Amino acid sequence: MDVLESAERVVPVILCGGSGTRLWPISRERQPKALLAMAGAQTMLRQTLSRVADQSRFEAPLIVANEAHAGEIERQAEAAGIAIRSLILEPAGRNTAPAIALAALAASPEAVLLVLPSDHLIADPEALMRAVDTAAPLARDGWLVTFGMAAERPETGYGYIQRGEEIAPGAWRASRFVEKPDSAAAEAFCRSGDYDWNGGIFLFSAGALLEQLRQHAPDVLAAARSAIEAARADGVRLQPDRAAFESSPSVSIDYAVMEHADRIAVVPVSAGWSDLGSWDALYDVAERDESGVATIGNVIALDSRNSLIRGEGIFVAAIGIEDLVVVATPDAVLVMPRGDSQKVKDAVEALKRDRPELL
């Protein structure tokens, strides 16, 4: 790789700013799920880095992350044999629009950016690569491309994108974004065949994204620009100015740009995607035995059915259980019914008051 950015190669932008507690007690504030092996032997970040390791296709990645995780991210990238181009350390969490704005400002305007969450599962990365190839000419033409993940079931926790007119082979104008529909709507979307899940994976040129931010979210752009202009560099680490960045509204790229801009394309892809956003999502992608039991780590499960049982650094014995999630770590254990795993947040709320050291 040389100092000139290739017009052909894509610049990965990996968003690693999450502090997910939806997968407590495995994921913690200090160790969000991106930095952990949630599904498979590698951490989610390393799986994400390996998706963009092909130097014929990709530049070295930009990573936007919480500064508390900088050392761990560098260790994981080094272990993966990936050179980070820039590790942009957010002084505060402001959701995805400001994070992506930082990356776009740090890249050259003509660079084509592939924005990837660092903590999603993509079972078939080759399918995503083919979709990137489909999307790249559109991105170079100024479109903001979002990848539409095949909607496999009427999930109410996800966002949906409706396909409008076809604008190129395998690409459609995005005609509508719907965040977290009710179950009737989700079922209608799945039946229609016109809707995909919004997986939060995007391809666009830095310049096109910045122009759309200027039009639709100028305060986000202004804050990010001030933060980058006053940034301090330290090796690959780039520390945007705290006060400037903190002045940005906290807003997602969908809400700030995608739902408002004109030239938004959707390229559908069936890549075995999951956001791994809950223990139920992890159960869905886990390897299960003929009784529907997924065991991970140090576990024995006897006479049990349709359950996720995980022991990390501690042993779990489950006998005769059904439709449960059991997750154990050396200092905390979670037990709850399967299908209800958004309720982890209730436990997290209780812990914020009583036992914050466990978060």
Place this chain on the structure above:
Amino acid sequence: MDVLESAERVVPVILCGGSGTRLWPISRERQPKALLAMAGAQTMLRQTLSRVADQSRFEAPLIVANEAHAGEIERQAEAAGIAIRSLILEPAGRNTAPAIALAALAASPEAVLLVLPSDHLIADPEALMRAVDTAAPLARDGWLVTFGMAAERPETGYGYIQRGEEIAPGAWRASRFVEKPDSAAAEAFCRSGDYDWNGGIFLFSAGALLEQLRQHAPDVLAAARSAIEAARADGVRLQPDRAAFESSPSVSIDYAVMEHADRIAVVPVSAGWSDLGSWDALYDVAERDESGVATIGNVIALDSRNSLIRGEGIFVAAIGIEDLVVVATPDAVLVMPRGDSQKVKDAVEALKRDRPELL
């Protein structure tokens, strides 16, 4: 207390030889439930010792125990302010008849022995004391007295004793012993009003017990006698000869003597007794909230019902669970349905093969 045994005072014999795994993962081979606080703040042994601390009524206790637990037993007795008269260390587990034989041989023949398991719950120890007062004249008259625990429900895991003719106020001849009846029989016993649970608590003179052993279990008596004659004393510790003791059959006092001897009396007592022999038994005696949830240790339970949730040295969060037993320790967690807790043995069997260090 002087060297002469009081004719009036009773000699407690505390059986502490268990290695219960029915309450795994809290109870372990090295820390059986007698040595742990299973119900209440004190260990079961200390609760048992405190029942016989009244020196107007009791001599210093004899304790029969597994030699692996000698140090811990001495520490707990010292912490309770109880002087042990003799700590008889079984070289091997041979069930209750040989253990009681050792104690009877170590006492003087006219001593009246109150045999108490070390790991049972007695919510109303005063009721037991009144029953001991009722039973003492019978024991001095040569009867072997067993205390009949009020049968509160048709429990199939317990032994039952039928009351025959009344032989003294509050005392009946025991006409029948039934071990672990089926549920129809257990229900009939409860309905009849003639049956009590066999709690394994006995009162008899050492001489009377030894005479019955001579008649009904001479091999037990011979092995115990040889073991005591060749015993080594070390302070209060008495170590019976291993080879002699190991030659004894392994048999319960019920099977060896109670079910065969003539002069067996039963003194019913309603003392809030539980053998704490399973997590279900512990749930039954635990303090529960209005949703039927018993939490012990570091636990939060949200939207949960009719469950036992225990965290010892580790935190447990339960959300929306129902009819479960969840028990967590720093190295092992157990999750199973309530009402089925004898299945712990299935987990223990699996661990014997795969993870014996967790037992």
